[in-house]
Amino acid sequence: MFAKMIVDLKDMRCHKPAHLKGRKIYELVDVDVCPDGDARLVDECKLQTDQCHQHAQCSDRKDGYVCSCQAGFTGDGKQCLDINECKLGRQCVENSKCMNTLGSYLCICNEGFVKNNLTCDDIDECRDGTALCHRDAACENIPGNYTCTCKPGYYGKNGQDCIREGR
Numbered sequence: 001m002f003a004k005m006i007v008d009l010k011d012m013r014c015h016k017p018a019h020l021k022g023r024k025i026y027e028l029v030d031v032d033v034c035p036d037g038d039a040r041l042v043d044e045c046k047l048q049t050d051q052c053h054q055h056a057q058c059s060d061r062k063d064g065y066v067c068s069c070q071a072g073f074t075g076d077g078k079q080c081l082d083i084n085e086c087k088l089g090r091q092c093v094e095n096s097k098c099m100n101t102l103g104s105y106l107c108i109c110n111e112g113f114v115k116n117n118l119t120c121d122d123i124d125e126c127r128d129g130t131a132l133c134h135r136d137a138a139c140e141n142i143p144g145n146y147t148c149t150c151k152p153g154y155y156g157k158n159g160q161d162c163i164r165e166g167r
């Protein structure tokens, strides 16, 4: 059977992506016959004649090929749209916000919190020295922030500038 096809077709349909141009790929018989007597399956994925979306996986089949969207995308494989995971309900841990990305999403800890494995933990600004309290103020750590309060006998705005009373 293949021998006859070789005679009939010669090298006209031998792994030349150009011969697929302008045709509906799905209607093609997915076998190429080459002059060396080989009958090979056309691998549209390898030849890059497939019509899979850039964010789809192409898988060759005997009767054509199939496209399936990569993880994080939705569609029929010819069209793949990013899934906005942030809109699909709660994706991120407490004290973090969700940021959609192409093919995935990120959880970013809120200001004043730091990533610690799978959680976002409060930063203790009083302990790590990043608090901007005056030296005559008391620093108190609170979730997501901290407060400065001038020590008794001192006054000042926000505890960042404390002046001794009576001066």
Ligand SMILES: [Ca+2]
Residues within 6 Å of the ligand: 072, 082, 083, 084, 085, 100, 101, 102, 103, 104, 105
């Ligand atoms: Ca996404």
Ligand SMILES: [Ca+2]
Residues within 6 Å of the ligand: 112, 122, 123, 124, 125, 141, 142, 143, 144, 145, 146
């Ligand atoms: Ca804090």
